[in-house]
Amino acid sequence: xxxxxxxxxxxxxxxxxxxxxxxxxxxxxxxxxxxxxxxxxxxxxxxxxxxxxxxxxxxxxxxxxxxxxxxxxxxxxxxxxxxxxxxxxxxxxxxxxxxxxxxxxxxxxxxxxxxxxxxxxxxxxxxxxxxxxxxxxxxxxxxxxxxxxxxxxxxxxxxxxxxxxxxxxxxxxxxxxxxxxxxxxxxxxxxxxxxxxxxxxxxxxxxxxxxxxxxxxxxxxxxxxxxxxxxxxxxxxxxxxxxxxxxxxxxxxxxxxxxxxxxxxxxxxxxxxxxxxxxxxxxxxxxxxxxxxxxxxxxxxxxxxxxxxxxxxxxxxxxxxxxxxxxxxxxxxxxxxxxxxxxxxxxxxxxxxxxxxxxxxxxxxxxxxxxxxxxxxxxxxxxxxxxxxxxxxxxxxxxxxxxxxxxxxxxxxxxxxxxxxxxxxxxxxxxxxxxxxxxxxxxxxxxxxxxxxxxxxxxxxxxxxxxxxxxxxxxxxxxxxxxxxxxxxxxxxxxxxxxx
Numbered sequence: 001x002x003x004x005x006x007x008x009x010x011x012x013x014x015x016x017x018x019x020x021x022x023x024x025x026x027x028x029x030x031x032x033x034x035x036x037x038x039x040x041x042x043x044x045x046x047x048x049x050x051x052x053x054x055x056x057x058x059x060x061x062x063x064x065x066x067x068x069x070x071x072x073x074x075x076x077x078x079x080x081x082x083x084x085x086x087x088x089x090x091x092x093x094x095x096x097x098x099x100x101x102x103x104x105x106x107x108x109x110x111x112x113x114x115x116x117x118x119x120x121x122x123x124x125x126x127x128x129x130x131x132x133x134x135x136x137x138x139x140x141x142x143x144x145x146x147x148x149x150x151x152x153x154x155x156x157x158x159x160x161x162x163x164x165x166x167x168x169x170x171x172x173x174x175x176x177x178x179x180x181x182x183x184x185x186x187x188x189x190x191x192x193x194x195x196x197x198x199x200x201x202x203x204x205x206x207x208x209x210x211x212x213x214x215x216x217x218x219x220x221x222x223x224x225x226x227x228x229x230x231x232x233x234x235x236x237x238x239x240x241x242x243x244x245x246x247x248x249x250x251x252x253x254x255x256x257x258x259x260x261x262x263x264x265x266x267x268x269x270x271x272x273x274x275x276x277x278x279x280x281x282x283x284x285x286x287x288x289x290x291x292x293x294x295x296x297x298x299x300x301x302x303x304x305x306x307x308x309x310x311x312x313x314x315x316x317x318x319x320x321x322x323x324x325x326x327x328x329x330x331x332x333x334x335x336x337x338x339x340x341x342x343x344x345x346x347x348x349x350x351x352x353x354x355x356x357x358x359x360x361x362x363x364x365x366x367x368x369x370x371x372x373x374x375x376x377x378x379x380x381x382x383x384x385x386x387x388x389x390x391x392x393x394x395x396x397x398x399x400x401x402x403x404x405x406x407x408x409x410x411x412x413x414x415x416x417x418x419x420x421x422x423x424x425x426x427x428x429x430x431x432x433x434x435x436x437x438x439x440x441x442x443x444x445x446x447x448x449x450x451x452x453x454x455x456x457x458x459x460x461x462x463x464x465x466x467x468x469x470x471x472x473x474x475x476x477x478x479x480x481x482x483x484x485x486x487x488x489x490x491x492x493x494x495x496x497x498x499x500x
Contacts, residue, residue, distance in 0.1 A: 190369030298323025
């Protein structure tokens with residue numbers, strides 16, 4: 001528009017200049033002709049400018065933007081929220097909300113497996129039993145565990161949580177020829193045989209706790225509930241281990257759970273202490289309830305040292321347990337001294353180990369029969385030594401490998417029922433299946449005292465070789481006298497673990 005006005009002004013001035021006047025009478029015809037040509041050029045330029053203004057302007061060619069990371073623009077305005085392109089929970093990939101209600105978070109896990117056993121380890125009934133993943137020389141499909149937990153944080157200093165577990169399990173032990181009384185009288189032939197225990201489905205109040213932080217120094221954490229015993233890396237639940245089975249130390253050497261009070265204090269980033277007073281020694285091989293079996297309590301504690309932080313994590317612990325553990329017997333105590341180490345030198349590598357030495361006074365149990373015949377023990381002090389070492393390495397982002405060695409020396413046979421040196425060699429490839437899902441964040445939880453994260457979905461294929469210096473592995477049927485056994489047993493487990 002401005003250009004049109006400018007052009008009109010130029011034309012008006014030219015007309016006024018070219019109009020006849022006395023002063024211009026002497027102007028030559030050539031000068032007049034030059035001015036007419038200049039006027040035509042101005043008019044042509046004006047028409048071109050008007051045509052360019054009337055034509056549509058084509059949009060600019062888009063240029064691909066380079067992704068940039070910018071600093072947060074500050075808190076969102078009321079009614080607005082930040083959009084996350086990643087998903088924290090698998091439900092969100094389906095457009096469903098996270099499992100949370102009224103500030104209470106729901107979580108848990110379930111486990112299924114396919115199993116094969118060549119032979120089963122014989123454990124006399126006074127020493128407990130062993131897990132029966134399948135009958136000898138059979139392949140069996142199982143739905144092993146289902147857990148549901150609820151957790152609530154009321155304030156920075158107060159929280160609570162509880163979980164229940166449905167577990168489908170079988171345990172097998174051996175007993176003397178007379179299933180009611182063990183071996184017959186002295187001098188008679190005694191032959192061990194497997195019991196005919198059925199596979200059972202148990203519903204249990206698995207874990208619970210209410211924790212308060214007292215304003216003492218750096219904060220004293222006081223808890224009441226039922227907990228995993230805080231020794232080592234291994235736990236009772238399959239979802240919390242990097243192998244499908246547990247070591248001999250975990251099975252026979254120490255308690256797996258405890259019910260009572262705990263207190264924990266962090267003196268410095270590199271030093272923490274945990275202590276407890278609880279009911280009793282709870283272990284799945286003996287299948288004892290959580291309620292106490294005598295009037296005394298059991299005591300224990302653990303000192304934790306963490307000299308390396310950051311990209312590496314090294315934690316070393318030493319602790320112990322003491323308490324009378326037999327029915328209505330408070331004179332004879334059972335004790336252990338335990339040391340453990342967990343080291344994450346890189347994000348892909350995890351090294352874990354545990355060693356313990358234990359003992360108990362005033363122990364008595366029946367004599368054992370063929371194939372590991374031995375005399376009865378009466379009022380004797382007994383001891384045992386156990387350890388395991390585990391290495392896990394993530395070969396790729398979605399594929400890992402665990403290797404474990406287990407050792408158990410049962411000097412007097414009080415823990416496994418046989419005076420033996422029991423060993424195992426375990427190799428477990430693990431496919432972290434959920435890591436193949438794009439934009440799915442990790443679970444946000446790690447294995448005990450490590451940098452290695454738990455995954456939403458894992459598939460494990462485990463081979464385990466069991467060996468003893470005594471013939472304690474048999475493929476005999478239940479209720480049949482066992483006259484032949486072997487020193488070696490093989491286990492194969494395909495395990496599926498899902499956390500939610």
